[in-house]
Amino acid sequence: MQHGKYRFIVGFLVVPLAMYTIFVIWPFIQSIYYSFTDWTGLSPDFKMVGFGNYSRLLDDDTFWKSLQHSVLLALLLPVVVLGLALFFSFMLNVGGRRRKGAAIAGVQGSGFYKIVYFFPQVLSIAIVALLFQFAYNPNSGLINSALDGVGLGSVQPEWLGDPDLALWCVMAVLVWSQVGFFVVLFSAGMASIPKDFYEAALLDGASRVTTFFRITLPLLWDTVQSGWVYMGILALGAESFAVVQIITVGPGGPDGSTSVLTLLVYQKAFRDGQAGYATTIGVALLIVTLIFSAVVMRLGRRERLEF
């Protein structure tokens, strides 16, 4: 019965594995190869430059600034987004006052809130960024007008025009656009936690806070951990690029204050005609992403709870 098992498995896996190799692994290898060349992206001839691009990377102030911003985003965004999402989804699913018949329930109107939270997720990130670009307009934008409206006419920041605020503005957009997804994800996770646990806790007189930390969070840990990695990669990758590219000064400024690695890859490849150097930055980004995932997986490792 056992013999031929591997042949059987391999037979099924060979096609997907080949596809994965061609479309995922091979481009990675190619990119690493091109990071050792002076390829411009605009002409077929290039030559090997050894570690030239890498030593240039180490001297590139813009790179270090971008790296710093990317790492900051990867560390901070998951905390804020997942924290908010956990809070919201707990309130939507478990946190309500007890009503007749149900041991646990969400707050009043939770069905409606779920839709509202998810709403940003159906908009493309480009549209979200555009909306916020208008909101951040210091003269006629929503935010400053609102400040004006509540009597704070003297507080009129330049938002994206201010190097101290610009990166936080970008983060706020990312938080706004991502929280909804995780609310839905965690809600689904919470729905699979047996109600008896909560009932037992309630009988013992546990408060909402206790219920959350003693029951919900531990049982949701796997989901939180995947969410953490996912959010970190979003923060390092496409989403942060889109927002920075669309709304910030320059883009990448003012004075480089919002530059991130993905933006730098784009600028080097498509603005400066330095595709080889761009792939070098791409490799650096790859390394950062891998380190991030490894660290999160390691730190987040816990005993699996069965239920």
Next chain:
Amino acid sequence: MGSTSAQHTNEGLGRRDVIKRSAAIGLITVPTMGFLASCASSDSGTDKKVEKGKTSAQNPLGVNETAPLDFVLFDGGFGTEYAKDSVALFEKAYPKAKVKFSSTQKIQSELSPRFNGGTPPDLIDNSGAEQMDMGVLVGKKQLTDLTPLLDAPSIDDPAKKVRDTLRPGIVEMGQYDGDPVWIMNYAYTVYGVWYSQTALDKLDAEYPQDWDAMLALCAKAKKKNIAGWTYAGKYPYYIPFSLYPFIGKIGGREVLDAIDNLEPNAWKNPAVKSAFEAYYELFKKGYILKGTPGIDHIQSQTAWTEGKALFIPNGSWVENEAAKTTPKDFQMKVAAPSSLDSSDKLPFGTIWAGGGEPFIVPAKAANPQGGMEQLRVMLSEAASKNFTTKVKSLSAFNGGTDGLTLSTAMQSGVDALKLAGDNVLNPRLQDWYVALQKEKIGTGVLGELMAGRITPAEAVKKAQGFADEAAKDTSIKHYKHQ
């Protein structure tokens, strides 16, 4: 956005940018780095040049009359109609040639694989947010020298060479290194200080010809709650459109040339500091529209057309771009920068003007003669007039505005060029060193200076630092004024 496109690389989200950006997002994530890679590896490198035709008086470039022509146009604010009209003229002259005309907004992502594969089109309008870096194309010998075109007789007057029918600076702008002319800029842009005659009339003022008058006018406007200046705060590399000719006017053409040549201490010329100080004073006295550092080109232009500010540094595309928000009685005009004082090296009227909408013929094009001939057709008086009528911009063809009714903006551009005479400056930083101009000098120095976060002295130091870095950077090709 039209001719501006050369200046618009990577900036705010114009109408055409949304799609491009979302595509770029997809391209840029780590796994798709391979996209970049796959472009390079498709090199076939075969040379499939068509045979050259016989030269004659009608066909001075020797176009092969049966060879197909592949023409890719950037579809920006100027649209595609003007080019299609010219293609029709070409087809009339060469009925047996099949012209494959296409237009796109994503020049680089569509064309770089063709460059890498050795099968580029015969004529390209290399413009827009995804413009391919000209310095790199020239450096990697990807372009055809357009000198035969320039030396060919013009369509209208066989006694005149095409070269002699062009506006000042056009030929020079197509050169990077030595004599070859790599680029033919088809549009002609007047850069400077843009204003509304109506707004000035309301303040009972003339356009200020010197800086004291400028400050006095701004003070007057401020009393009526109107800001003196605004600019595209999110893209501070618009500031040079009036600042660079101002510097050149104060210190002479050599100052700007030295800056373009990345000479040591070029930015330390006293003219630069005086100009910086003058502009900084606008900030210090509160003559700059509040919130300007946080708004983009469209928002600043809108604030300007709404009458919230008097002056804006811009180029002649602004008429088309701001048309939607411009009131009927706005009377848009452009002027050369005001004099700083009487010791300025160049007279009032000194202005920045130069080509836009750069057309190139790739070195590996199958039918380079066809590409050049198409350009020759476009540079005829009829095609140029058609362009000016349709897109409200001057073309590289000198003249051709007689008998046309020009808007106040275009008329003021023509007048400004007349007033300037030979004093037309053409700083090259923005096409030679895009990253230096936009990211470093633009947002890093001028944006910070105008927002009041650094002083003029610091700005000079910072600019010099960036220029020195660029001069030392061996990964970029360096150019010099001839």
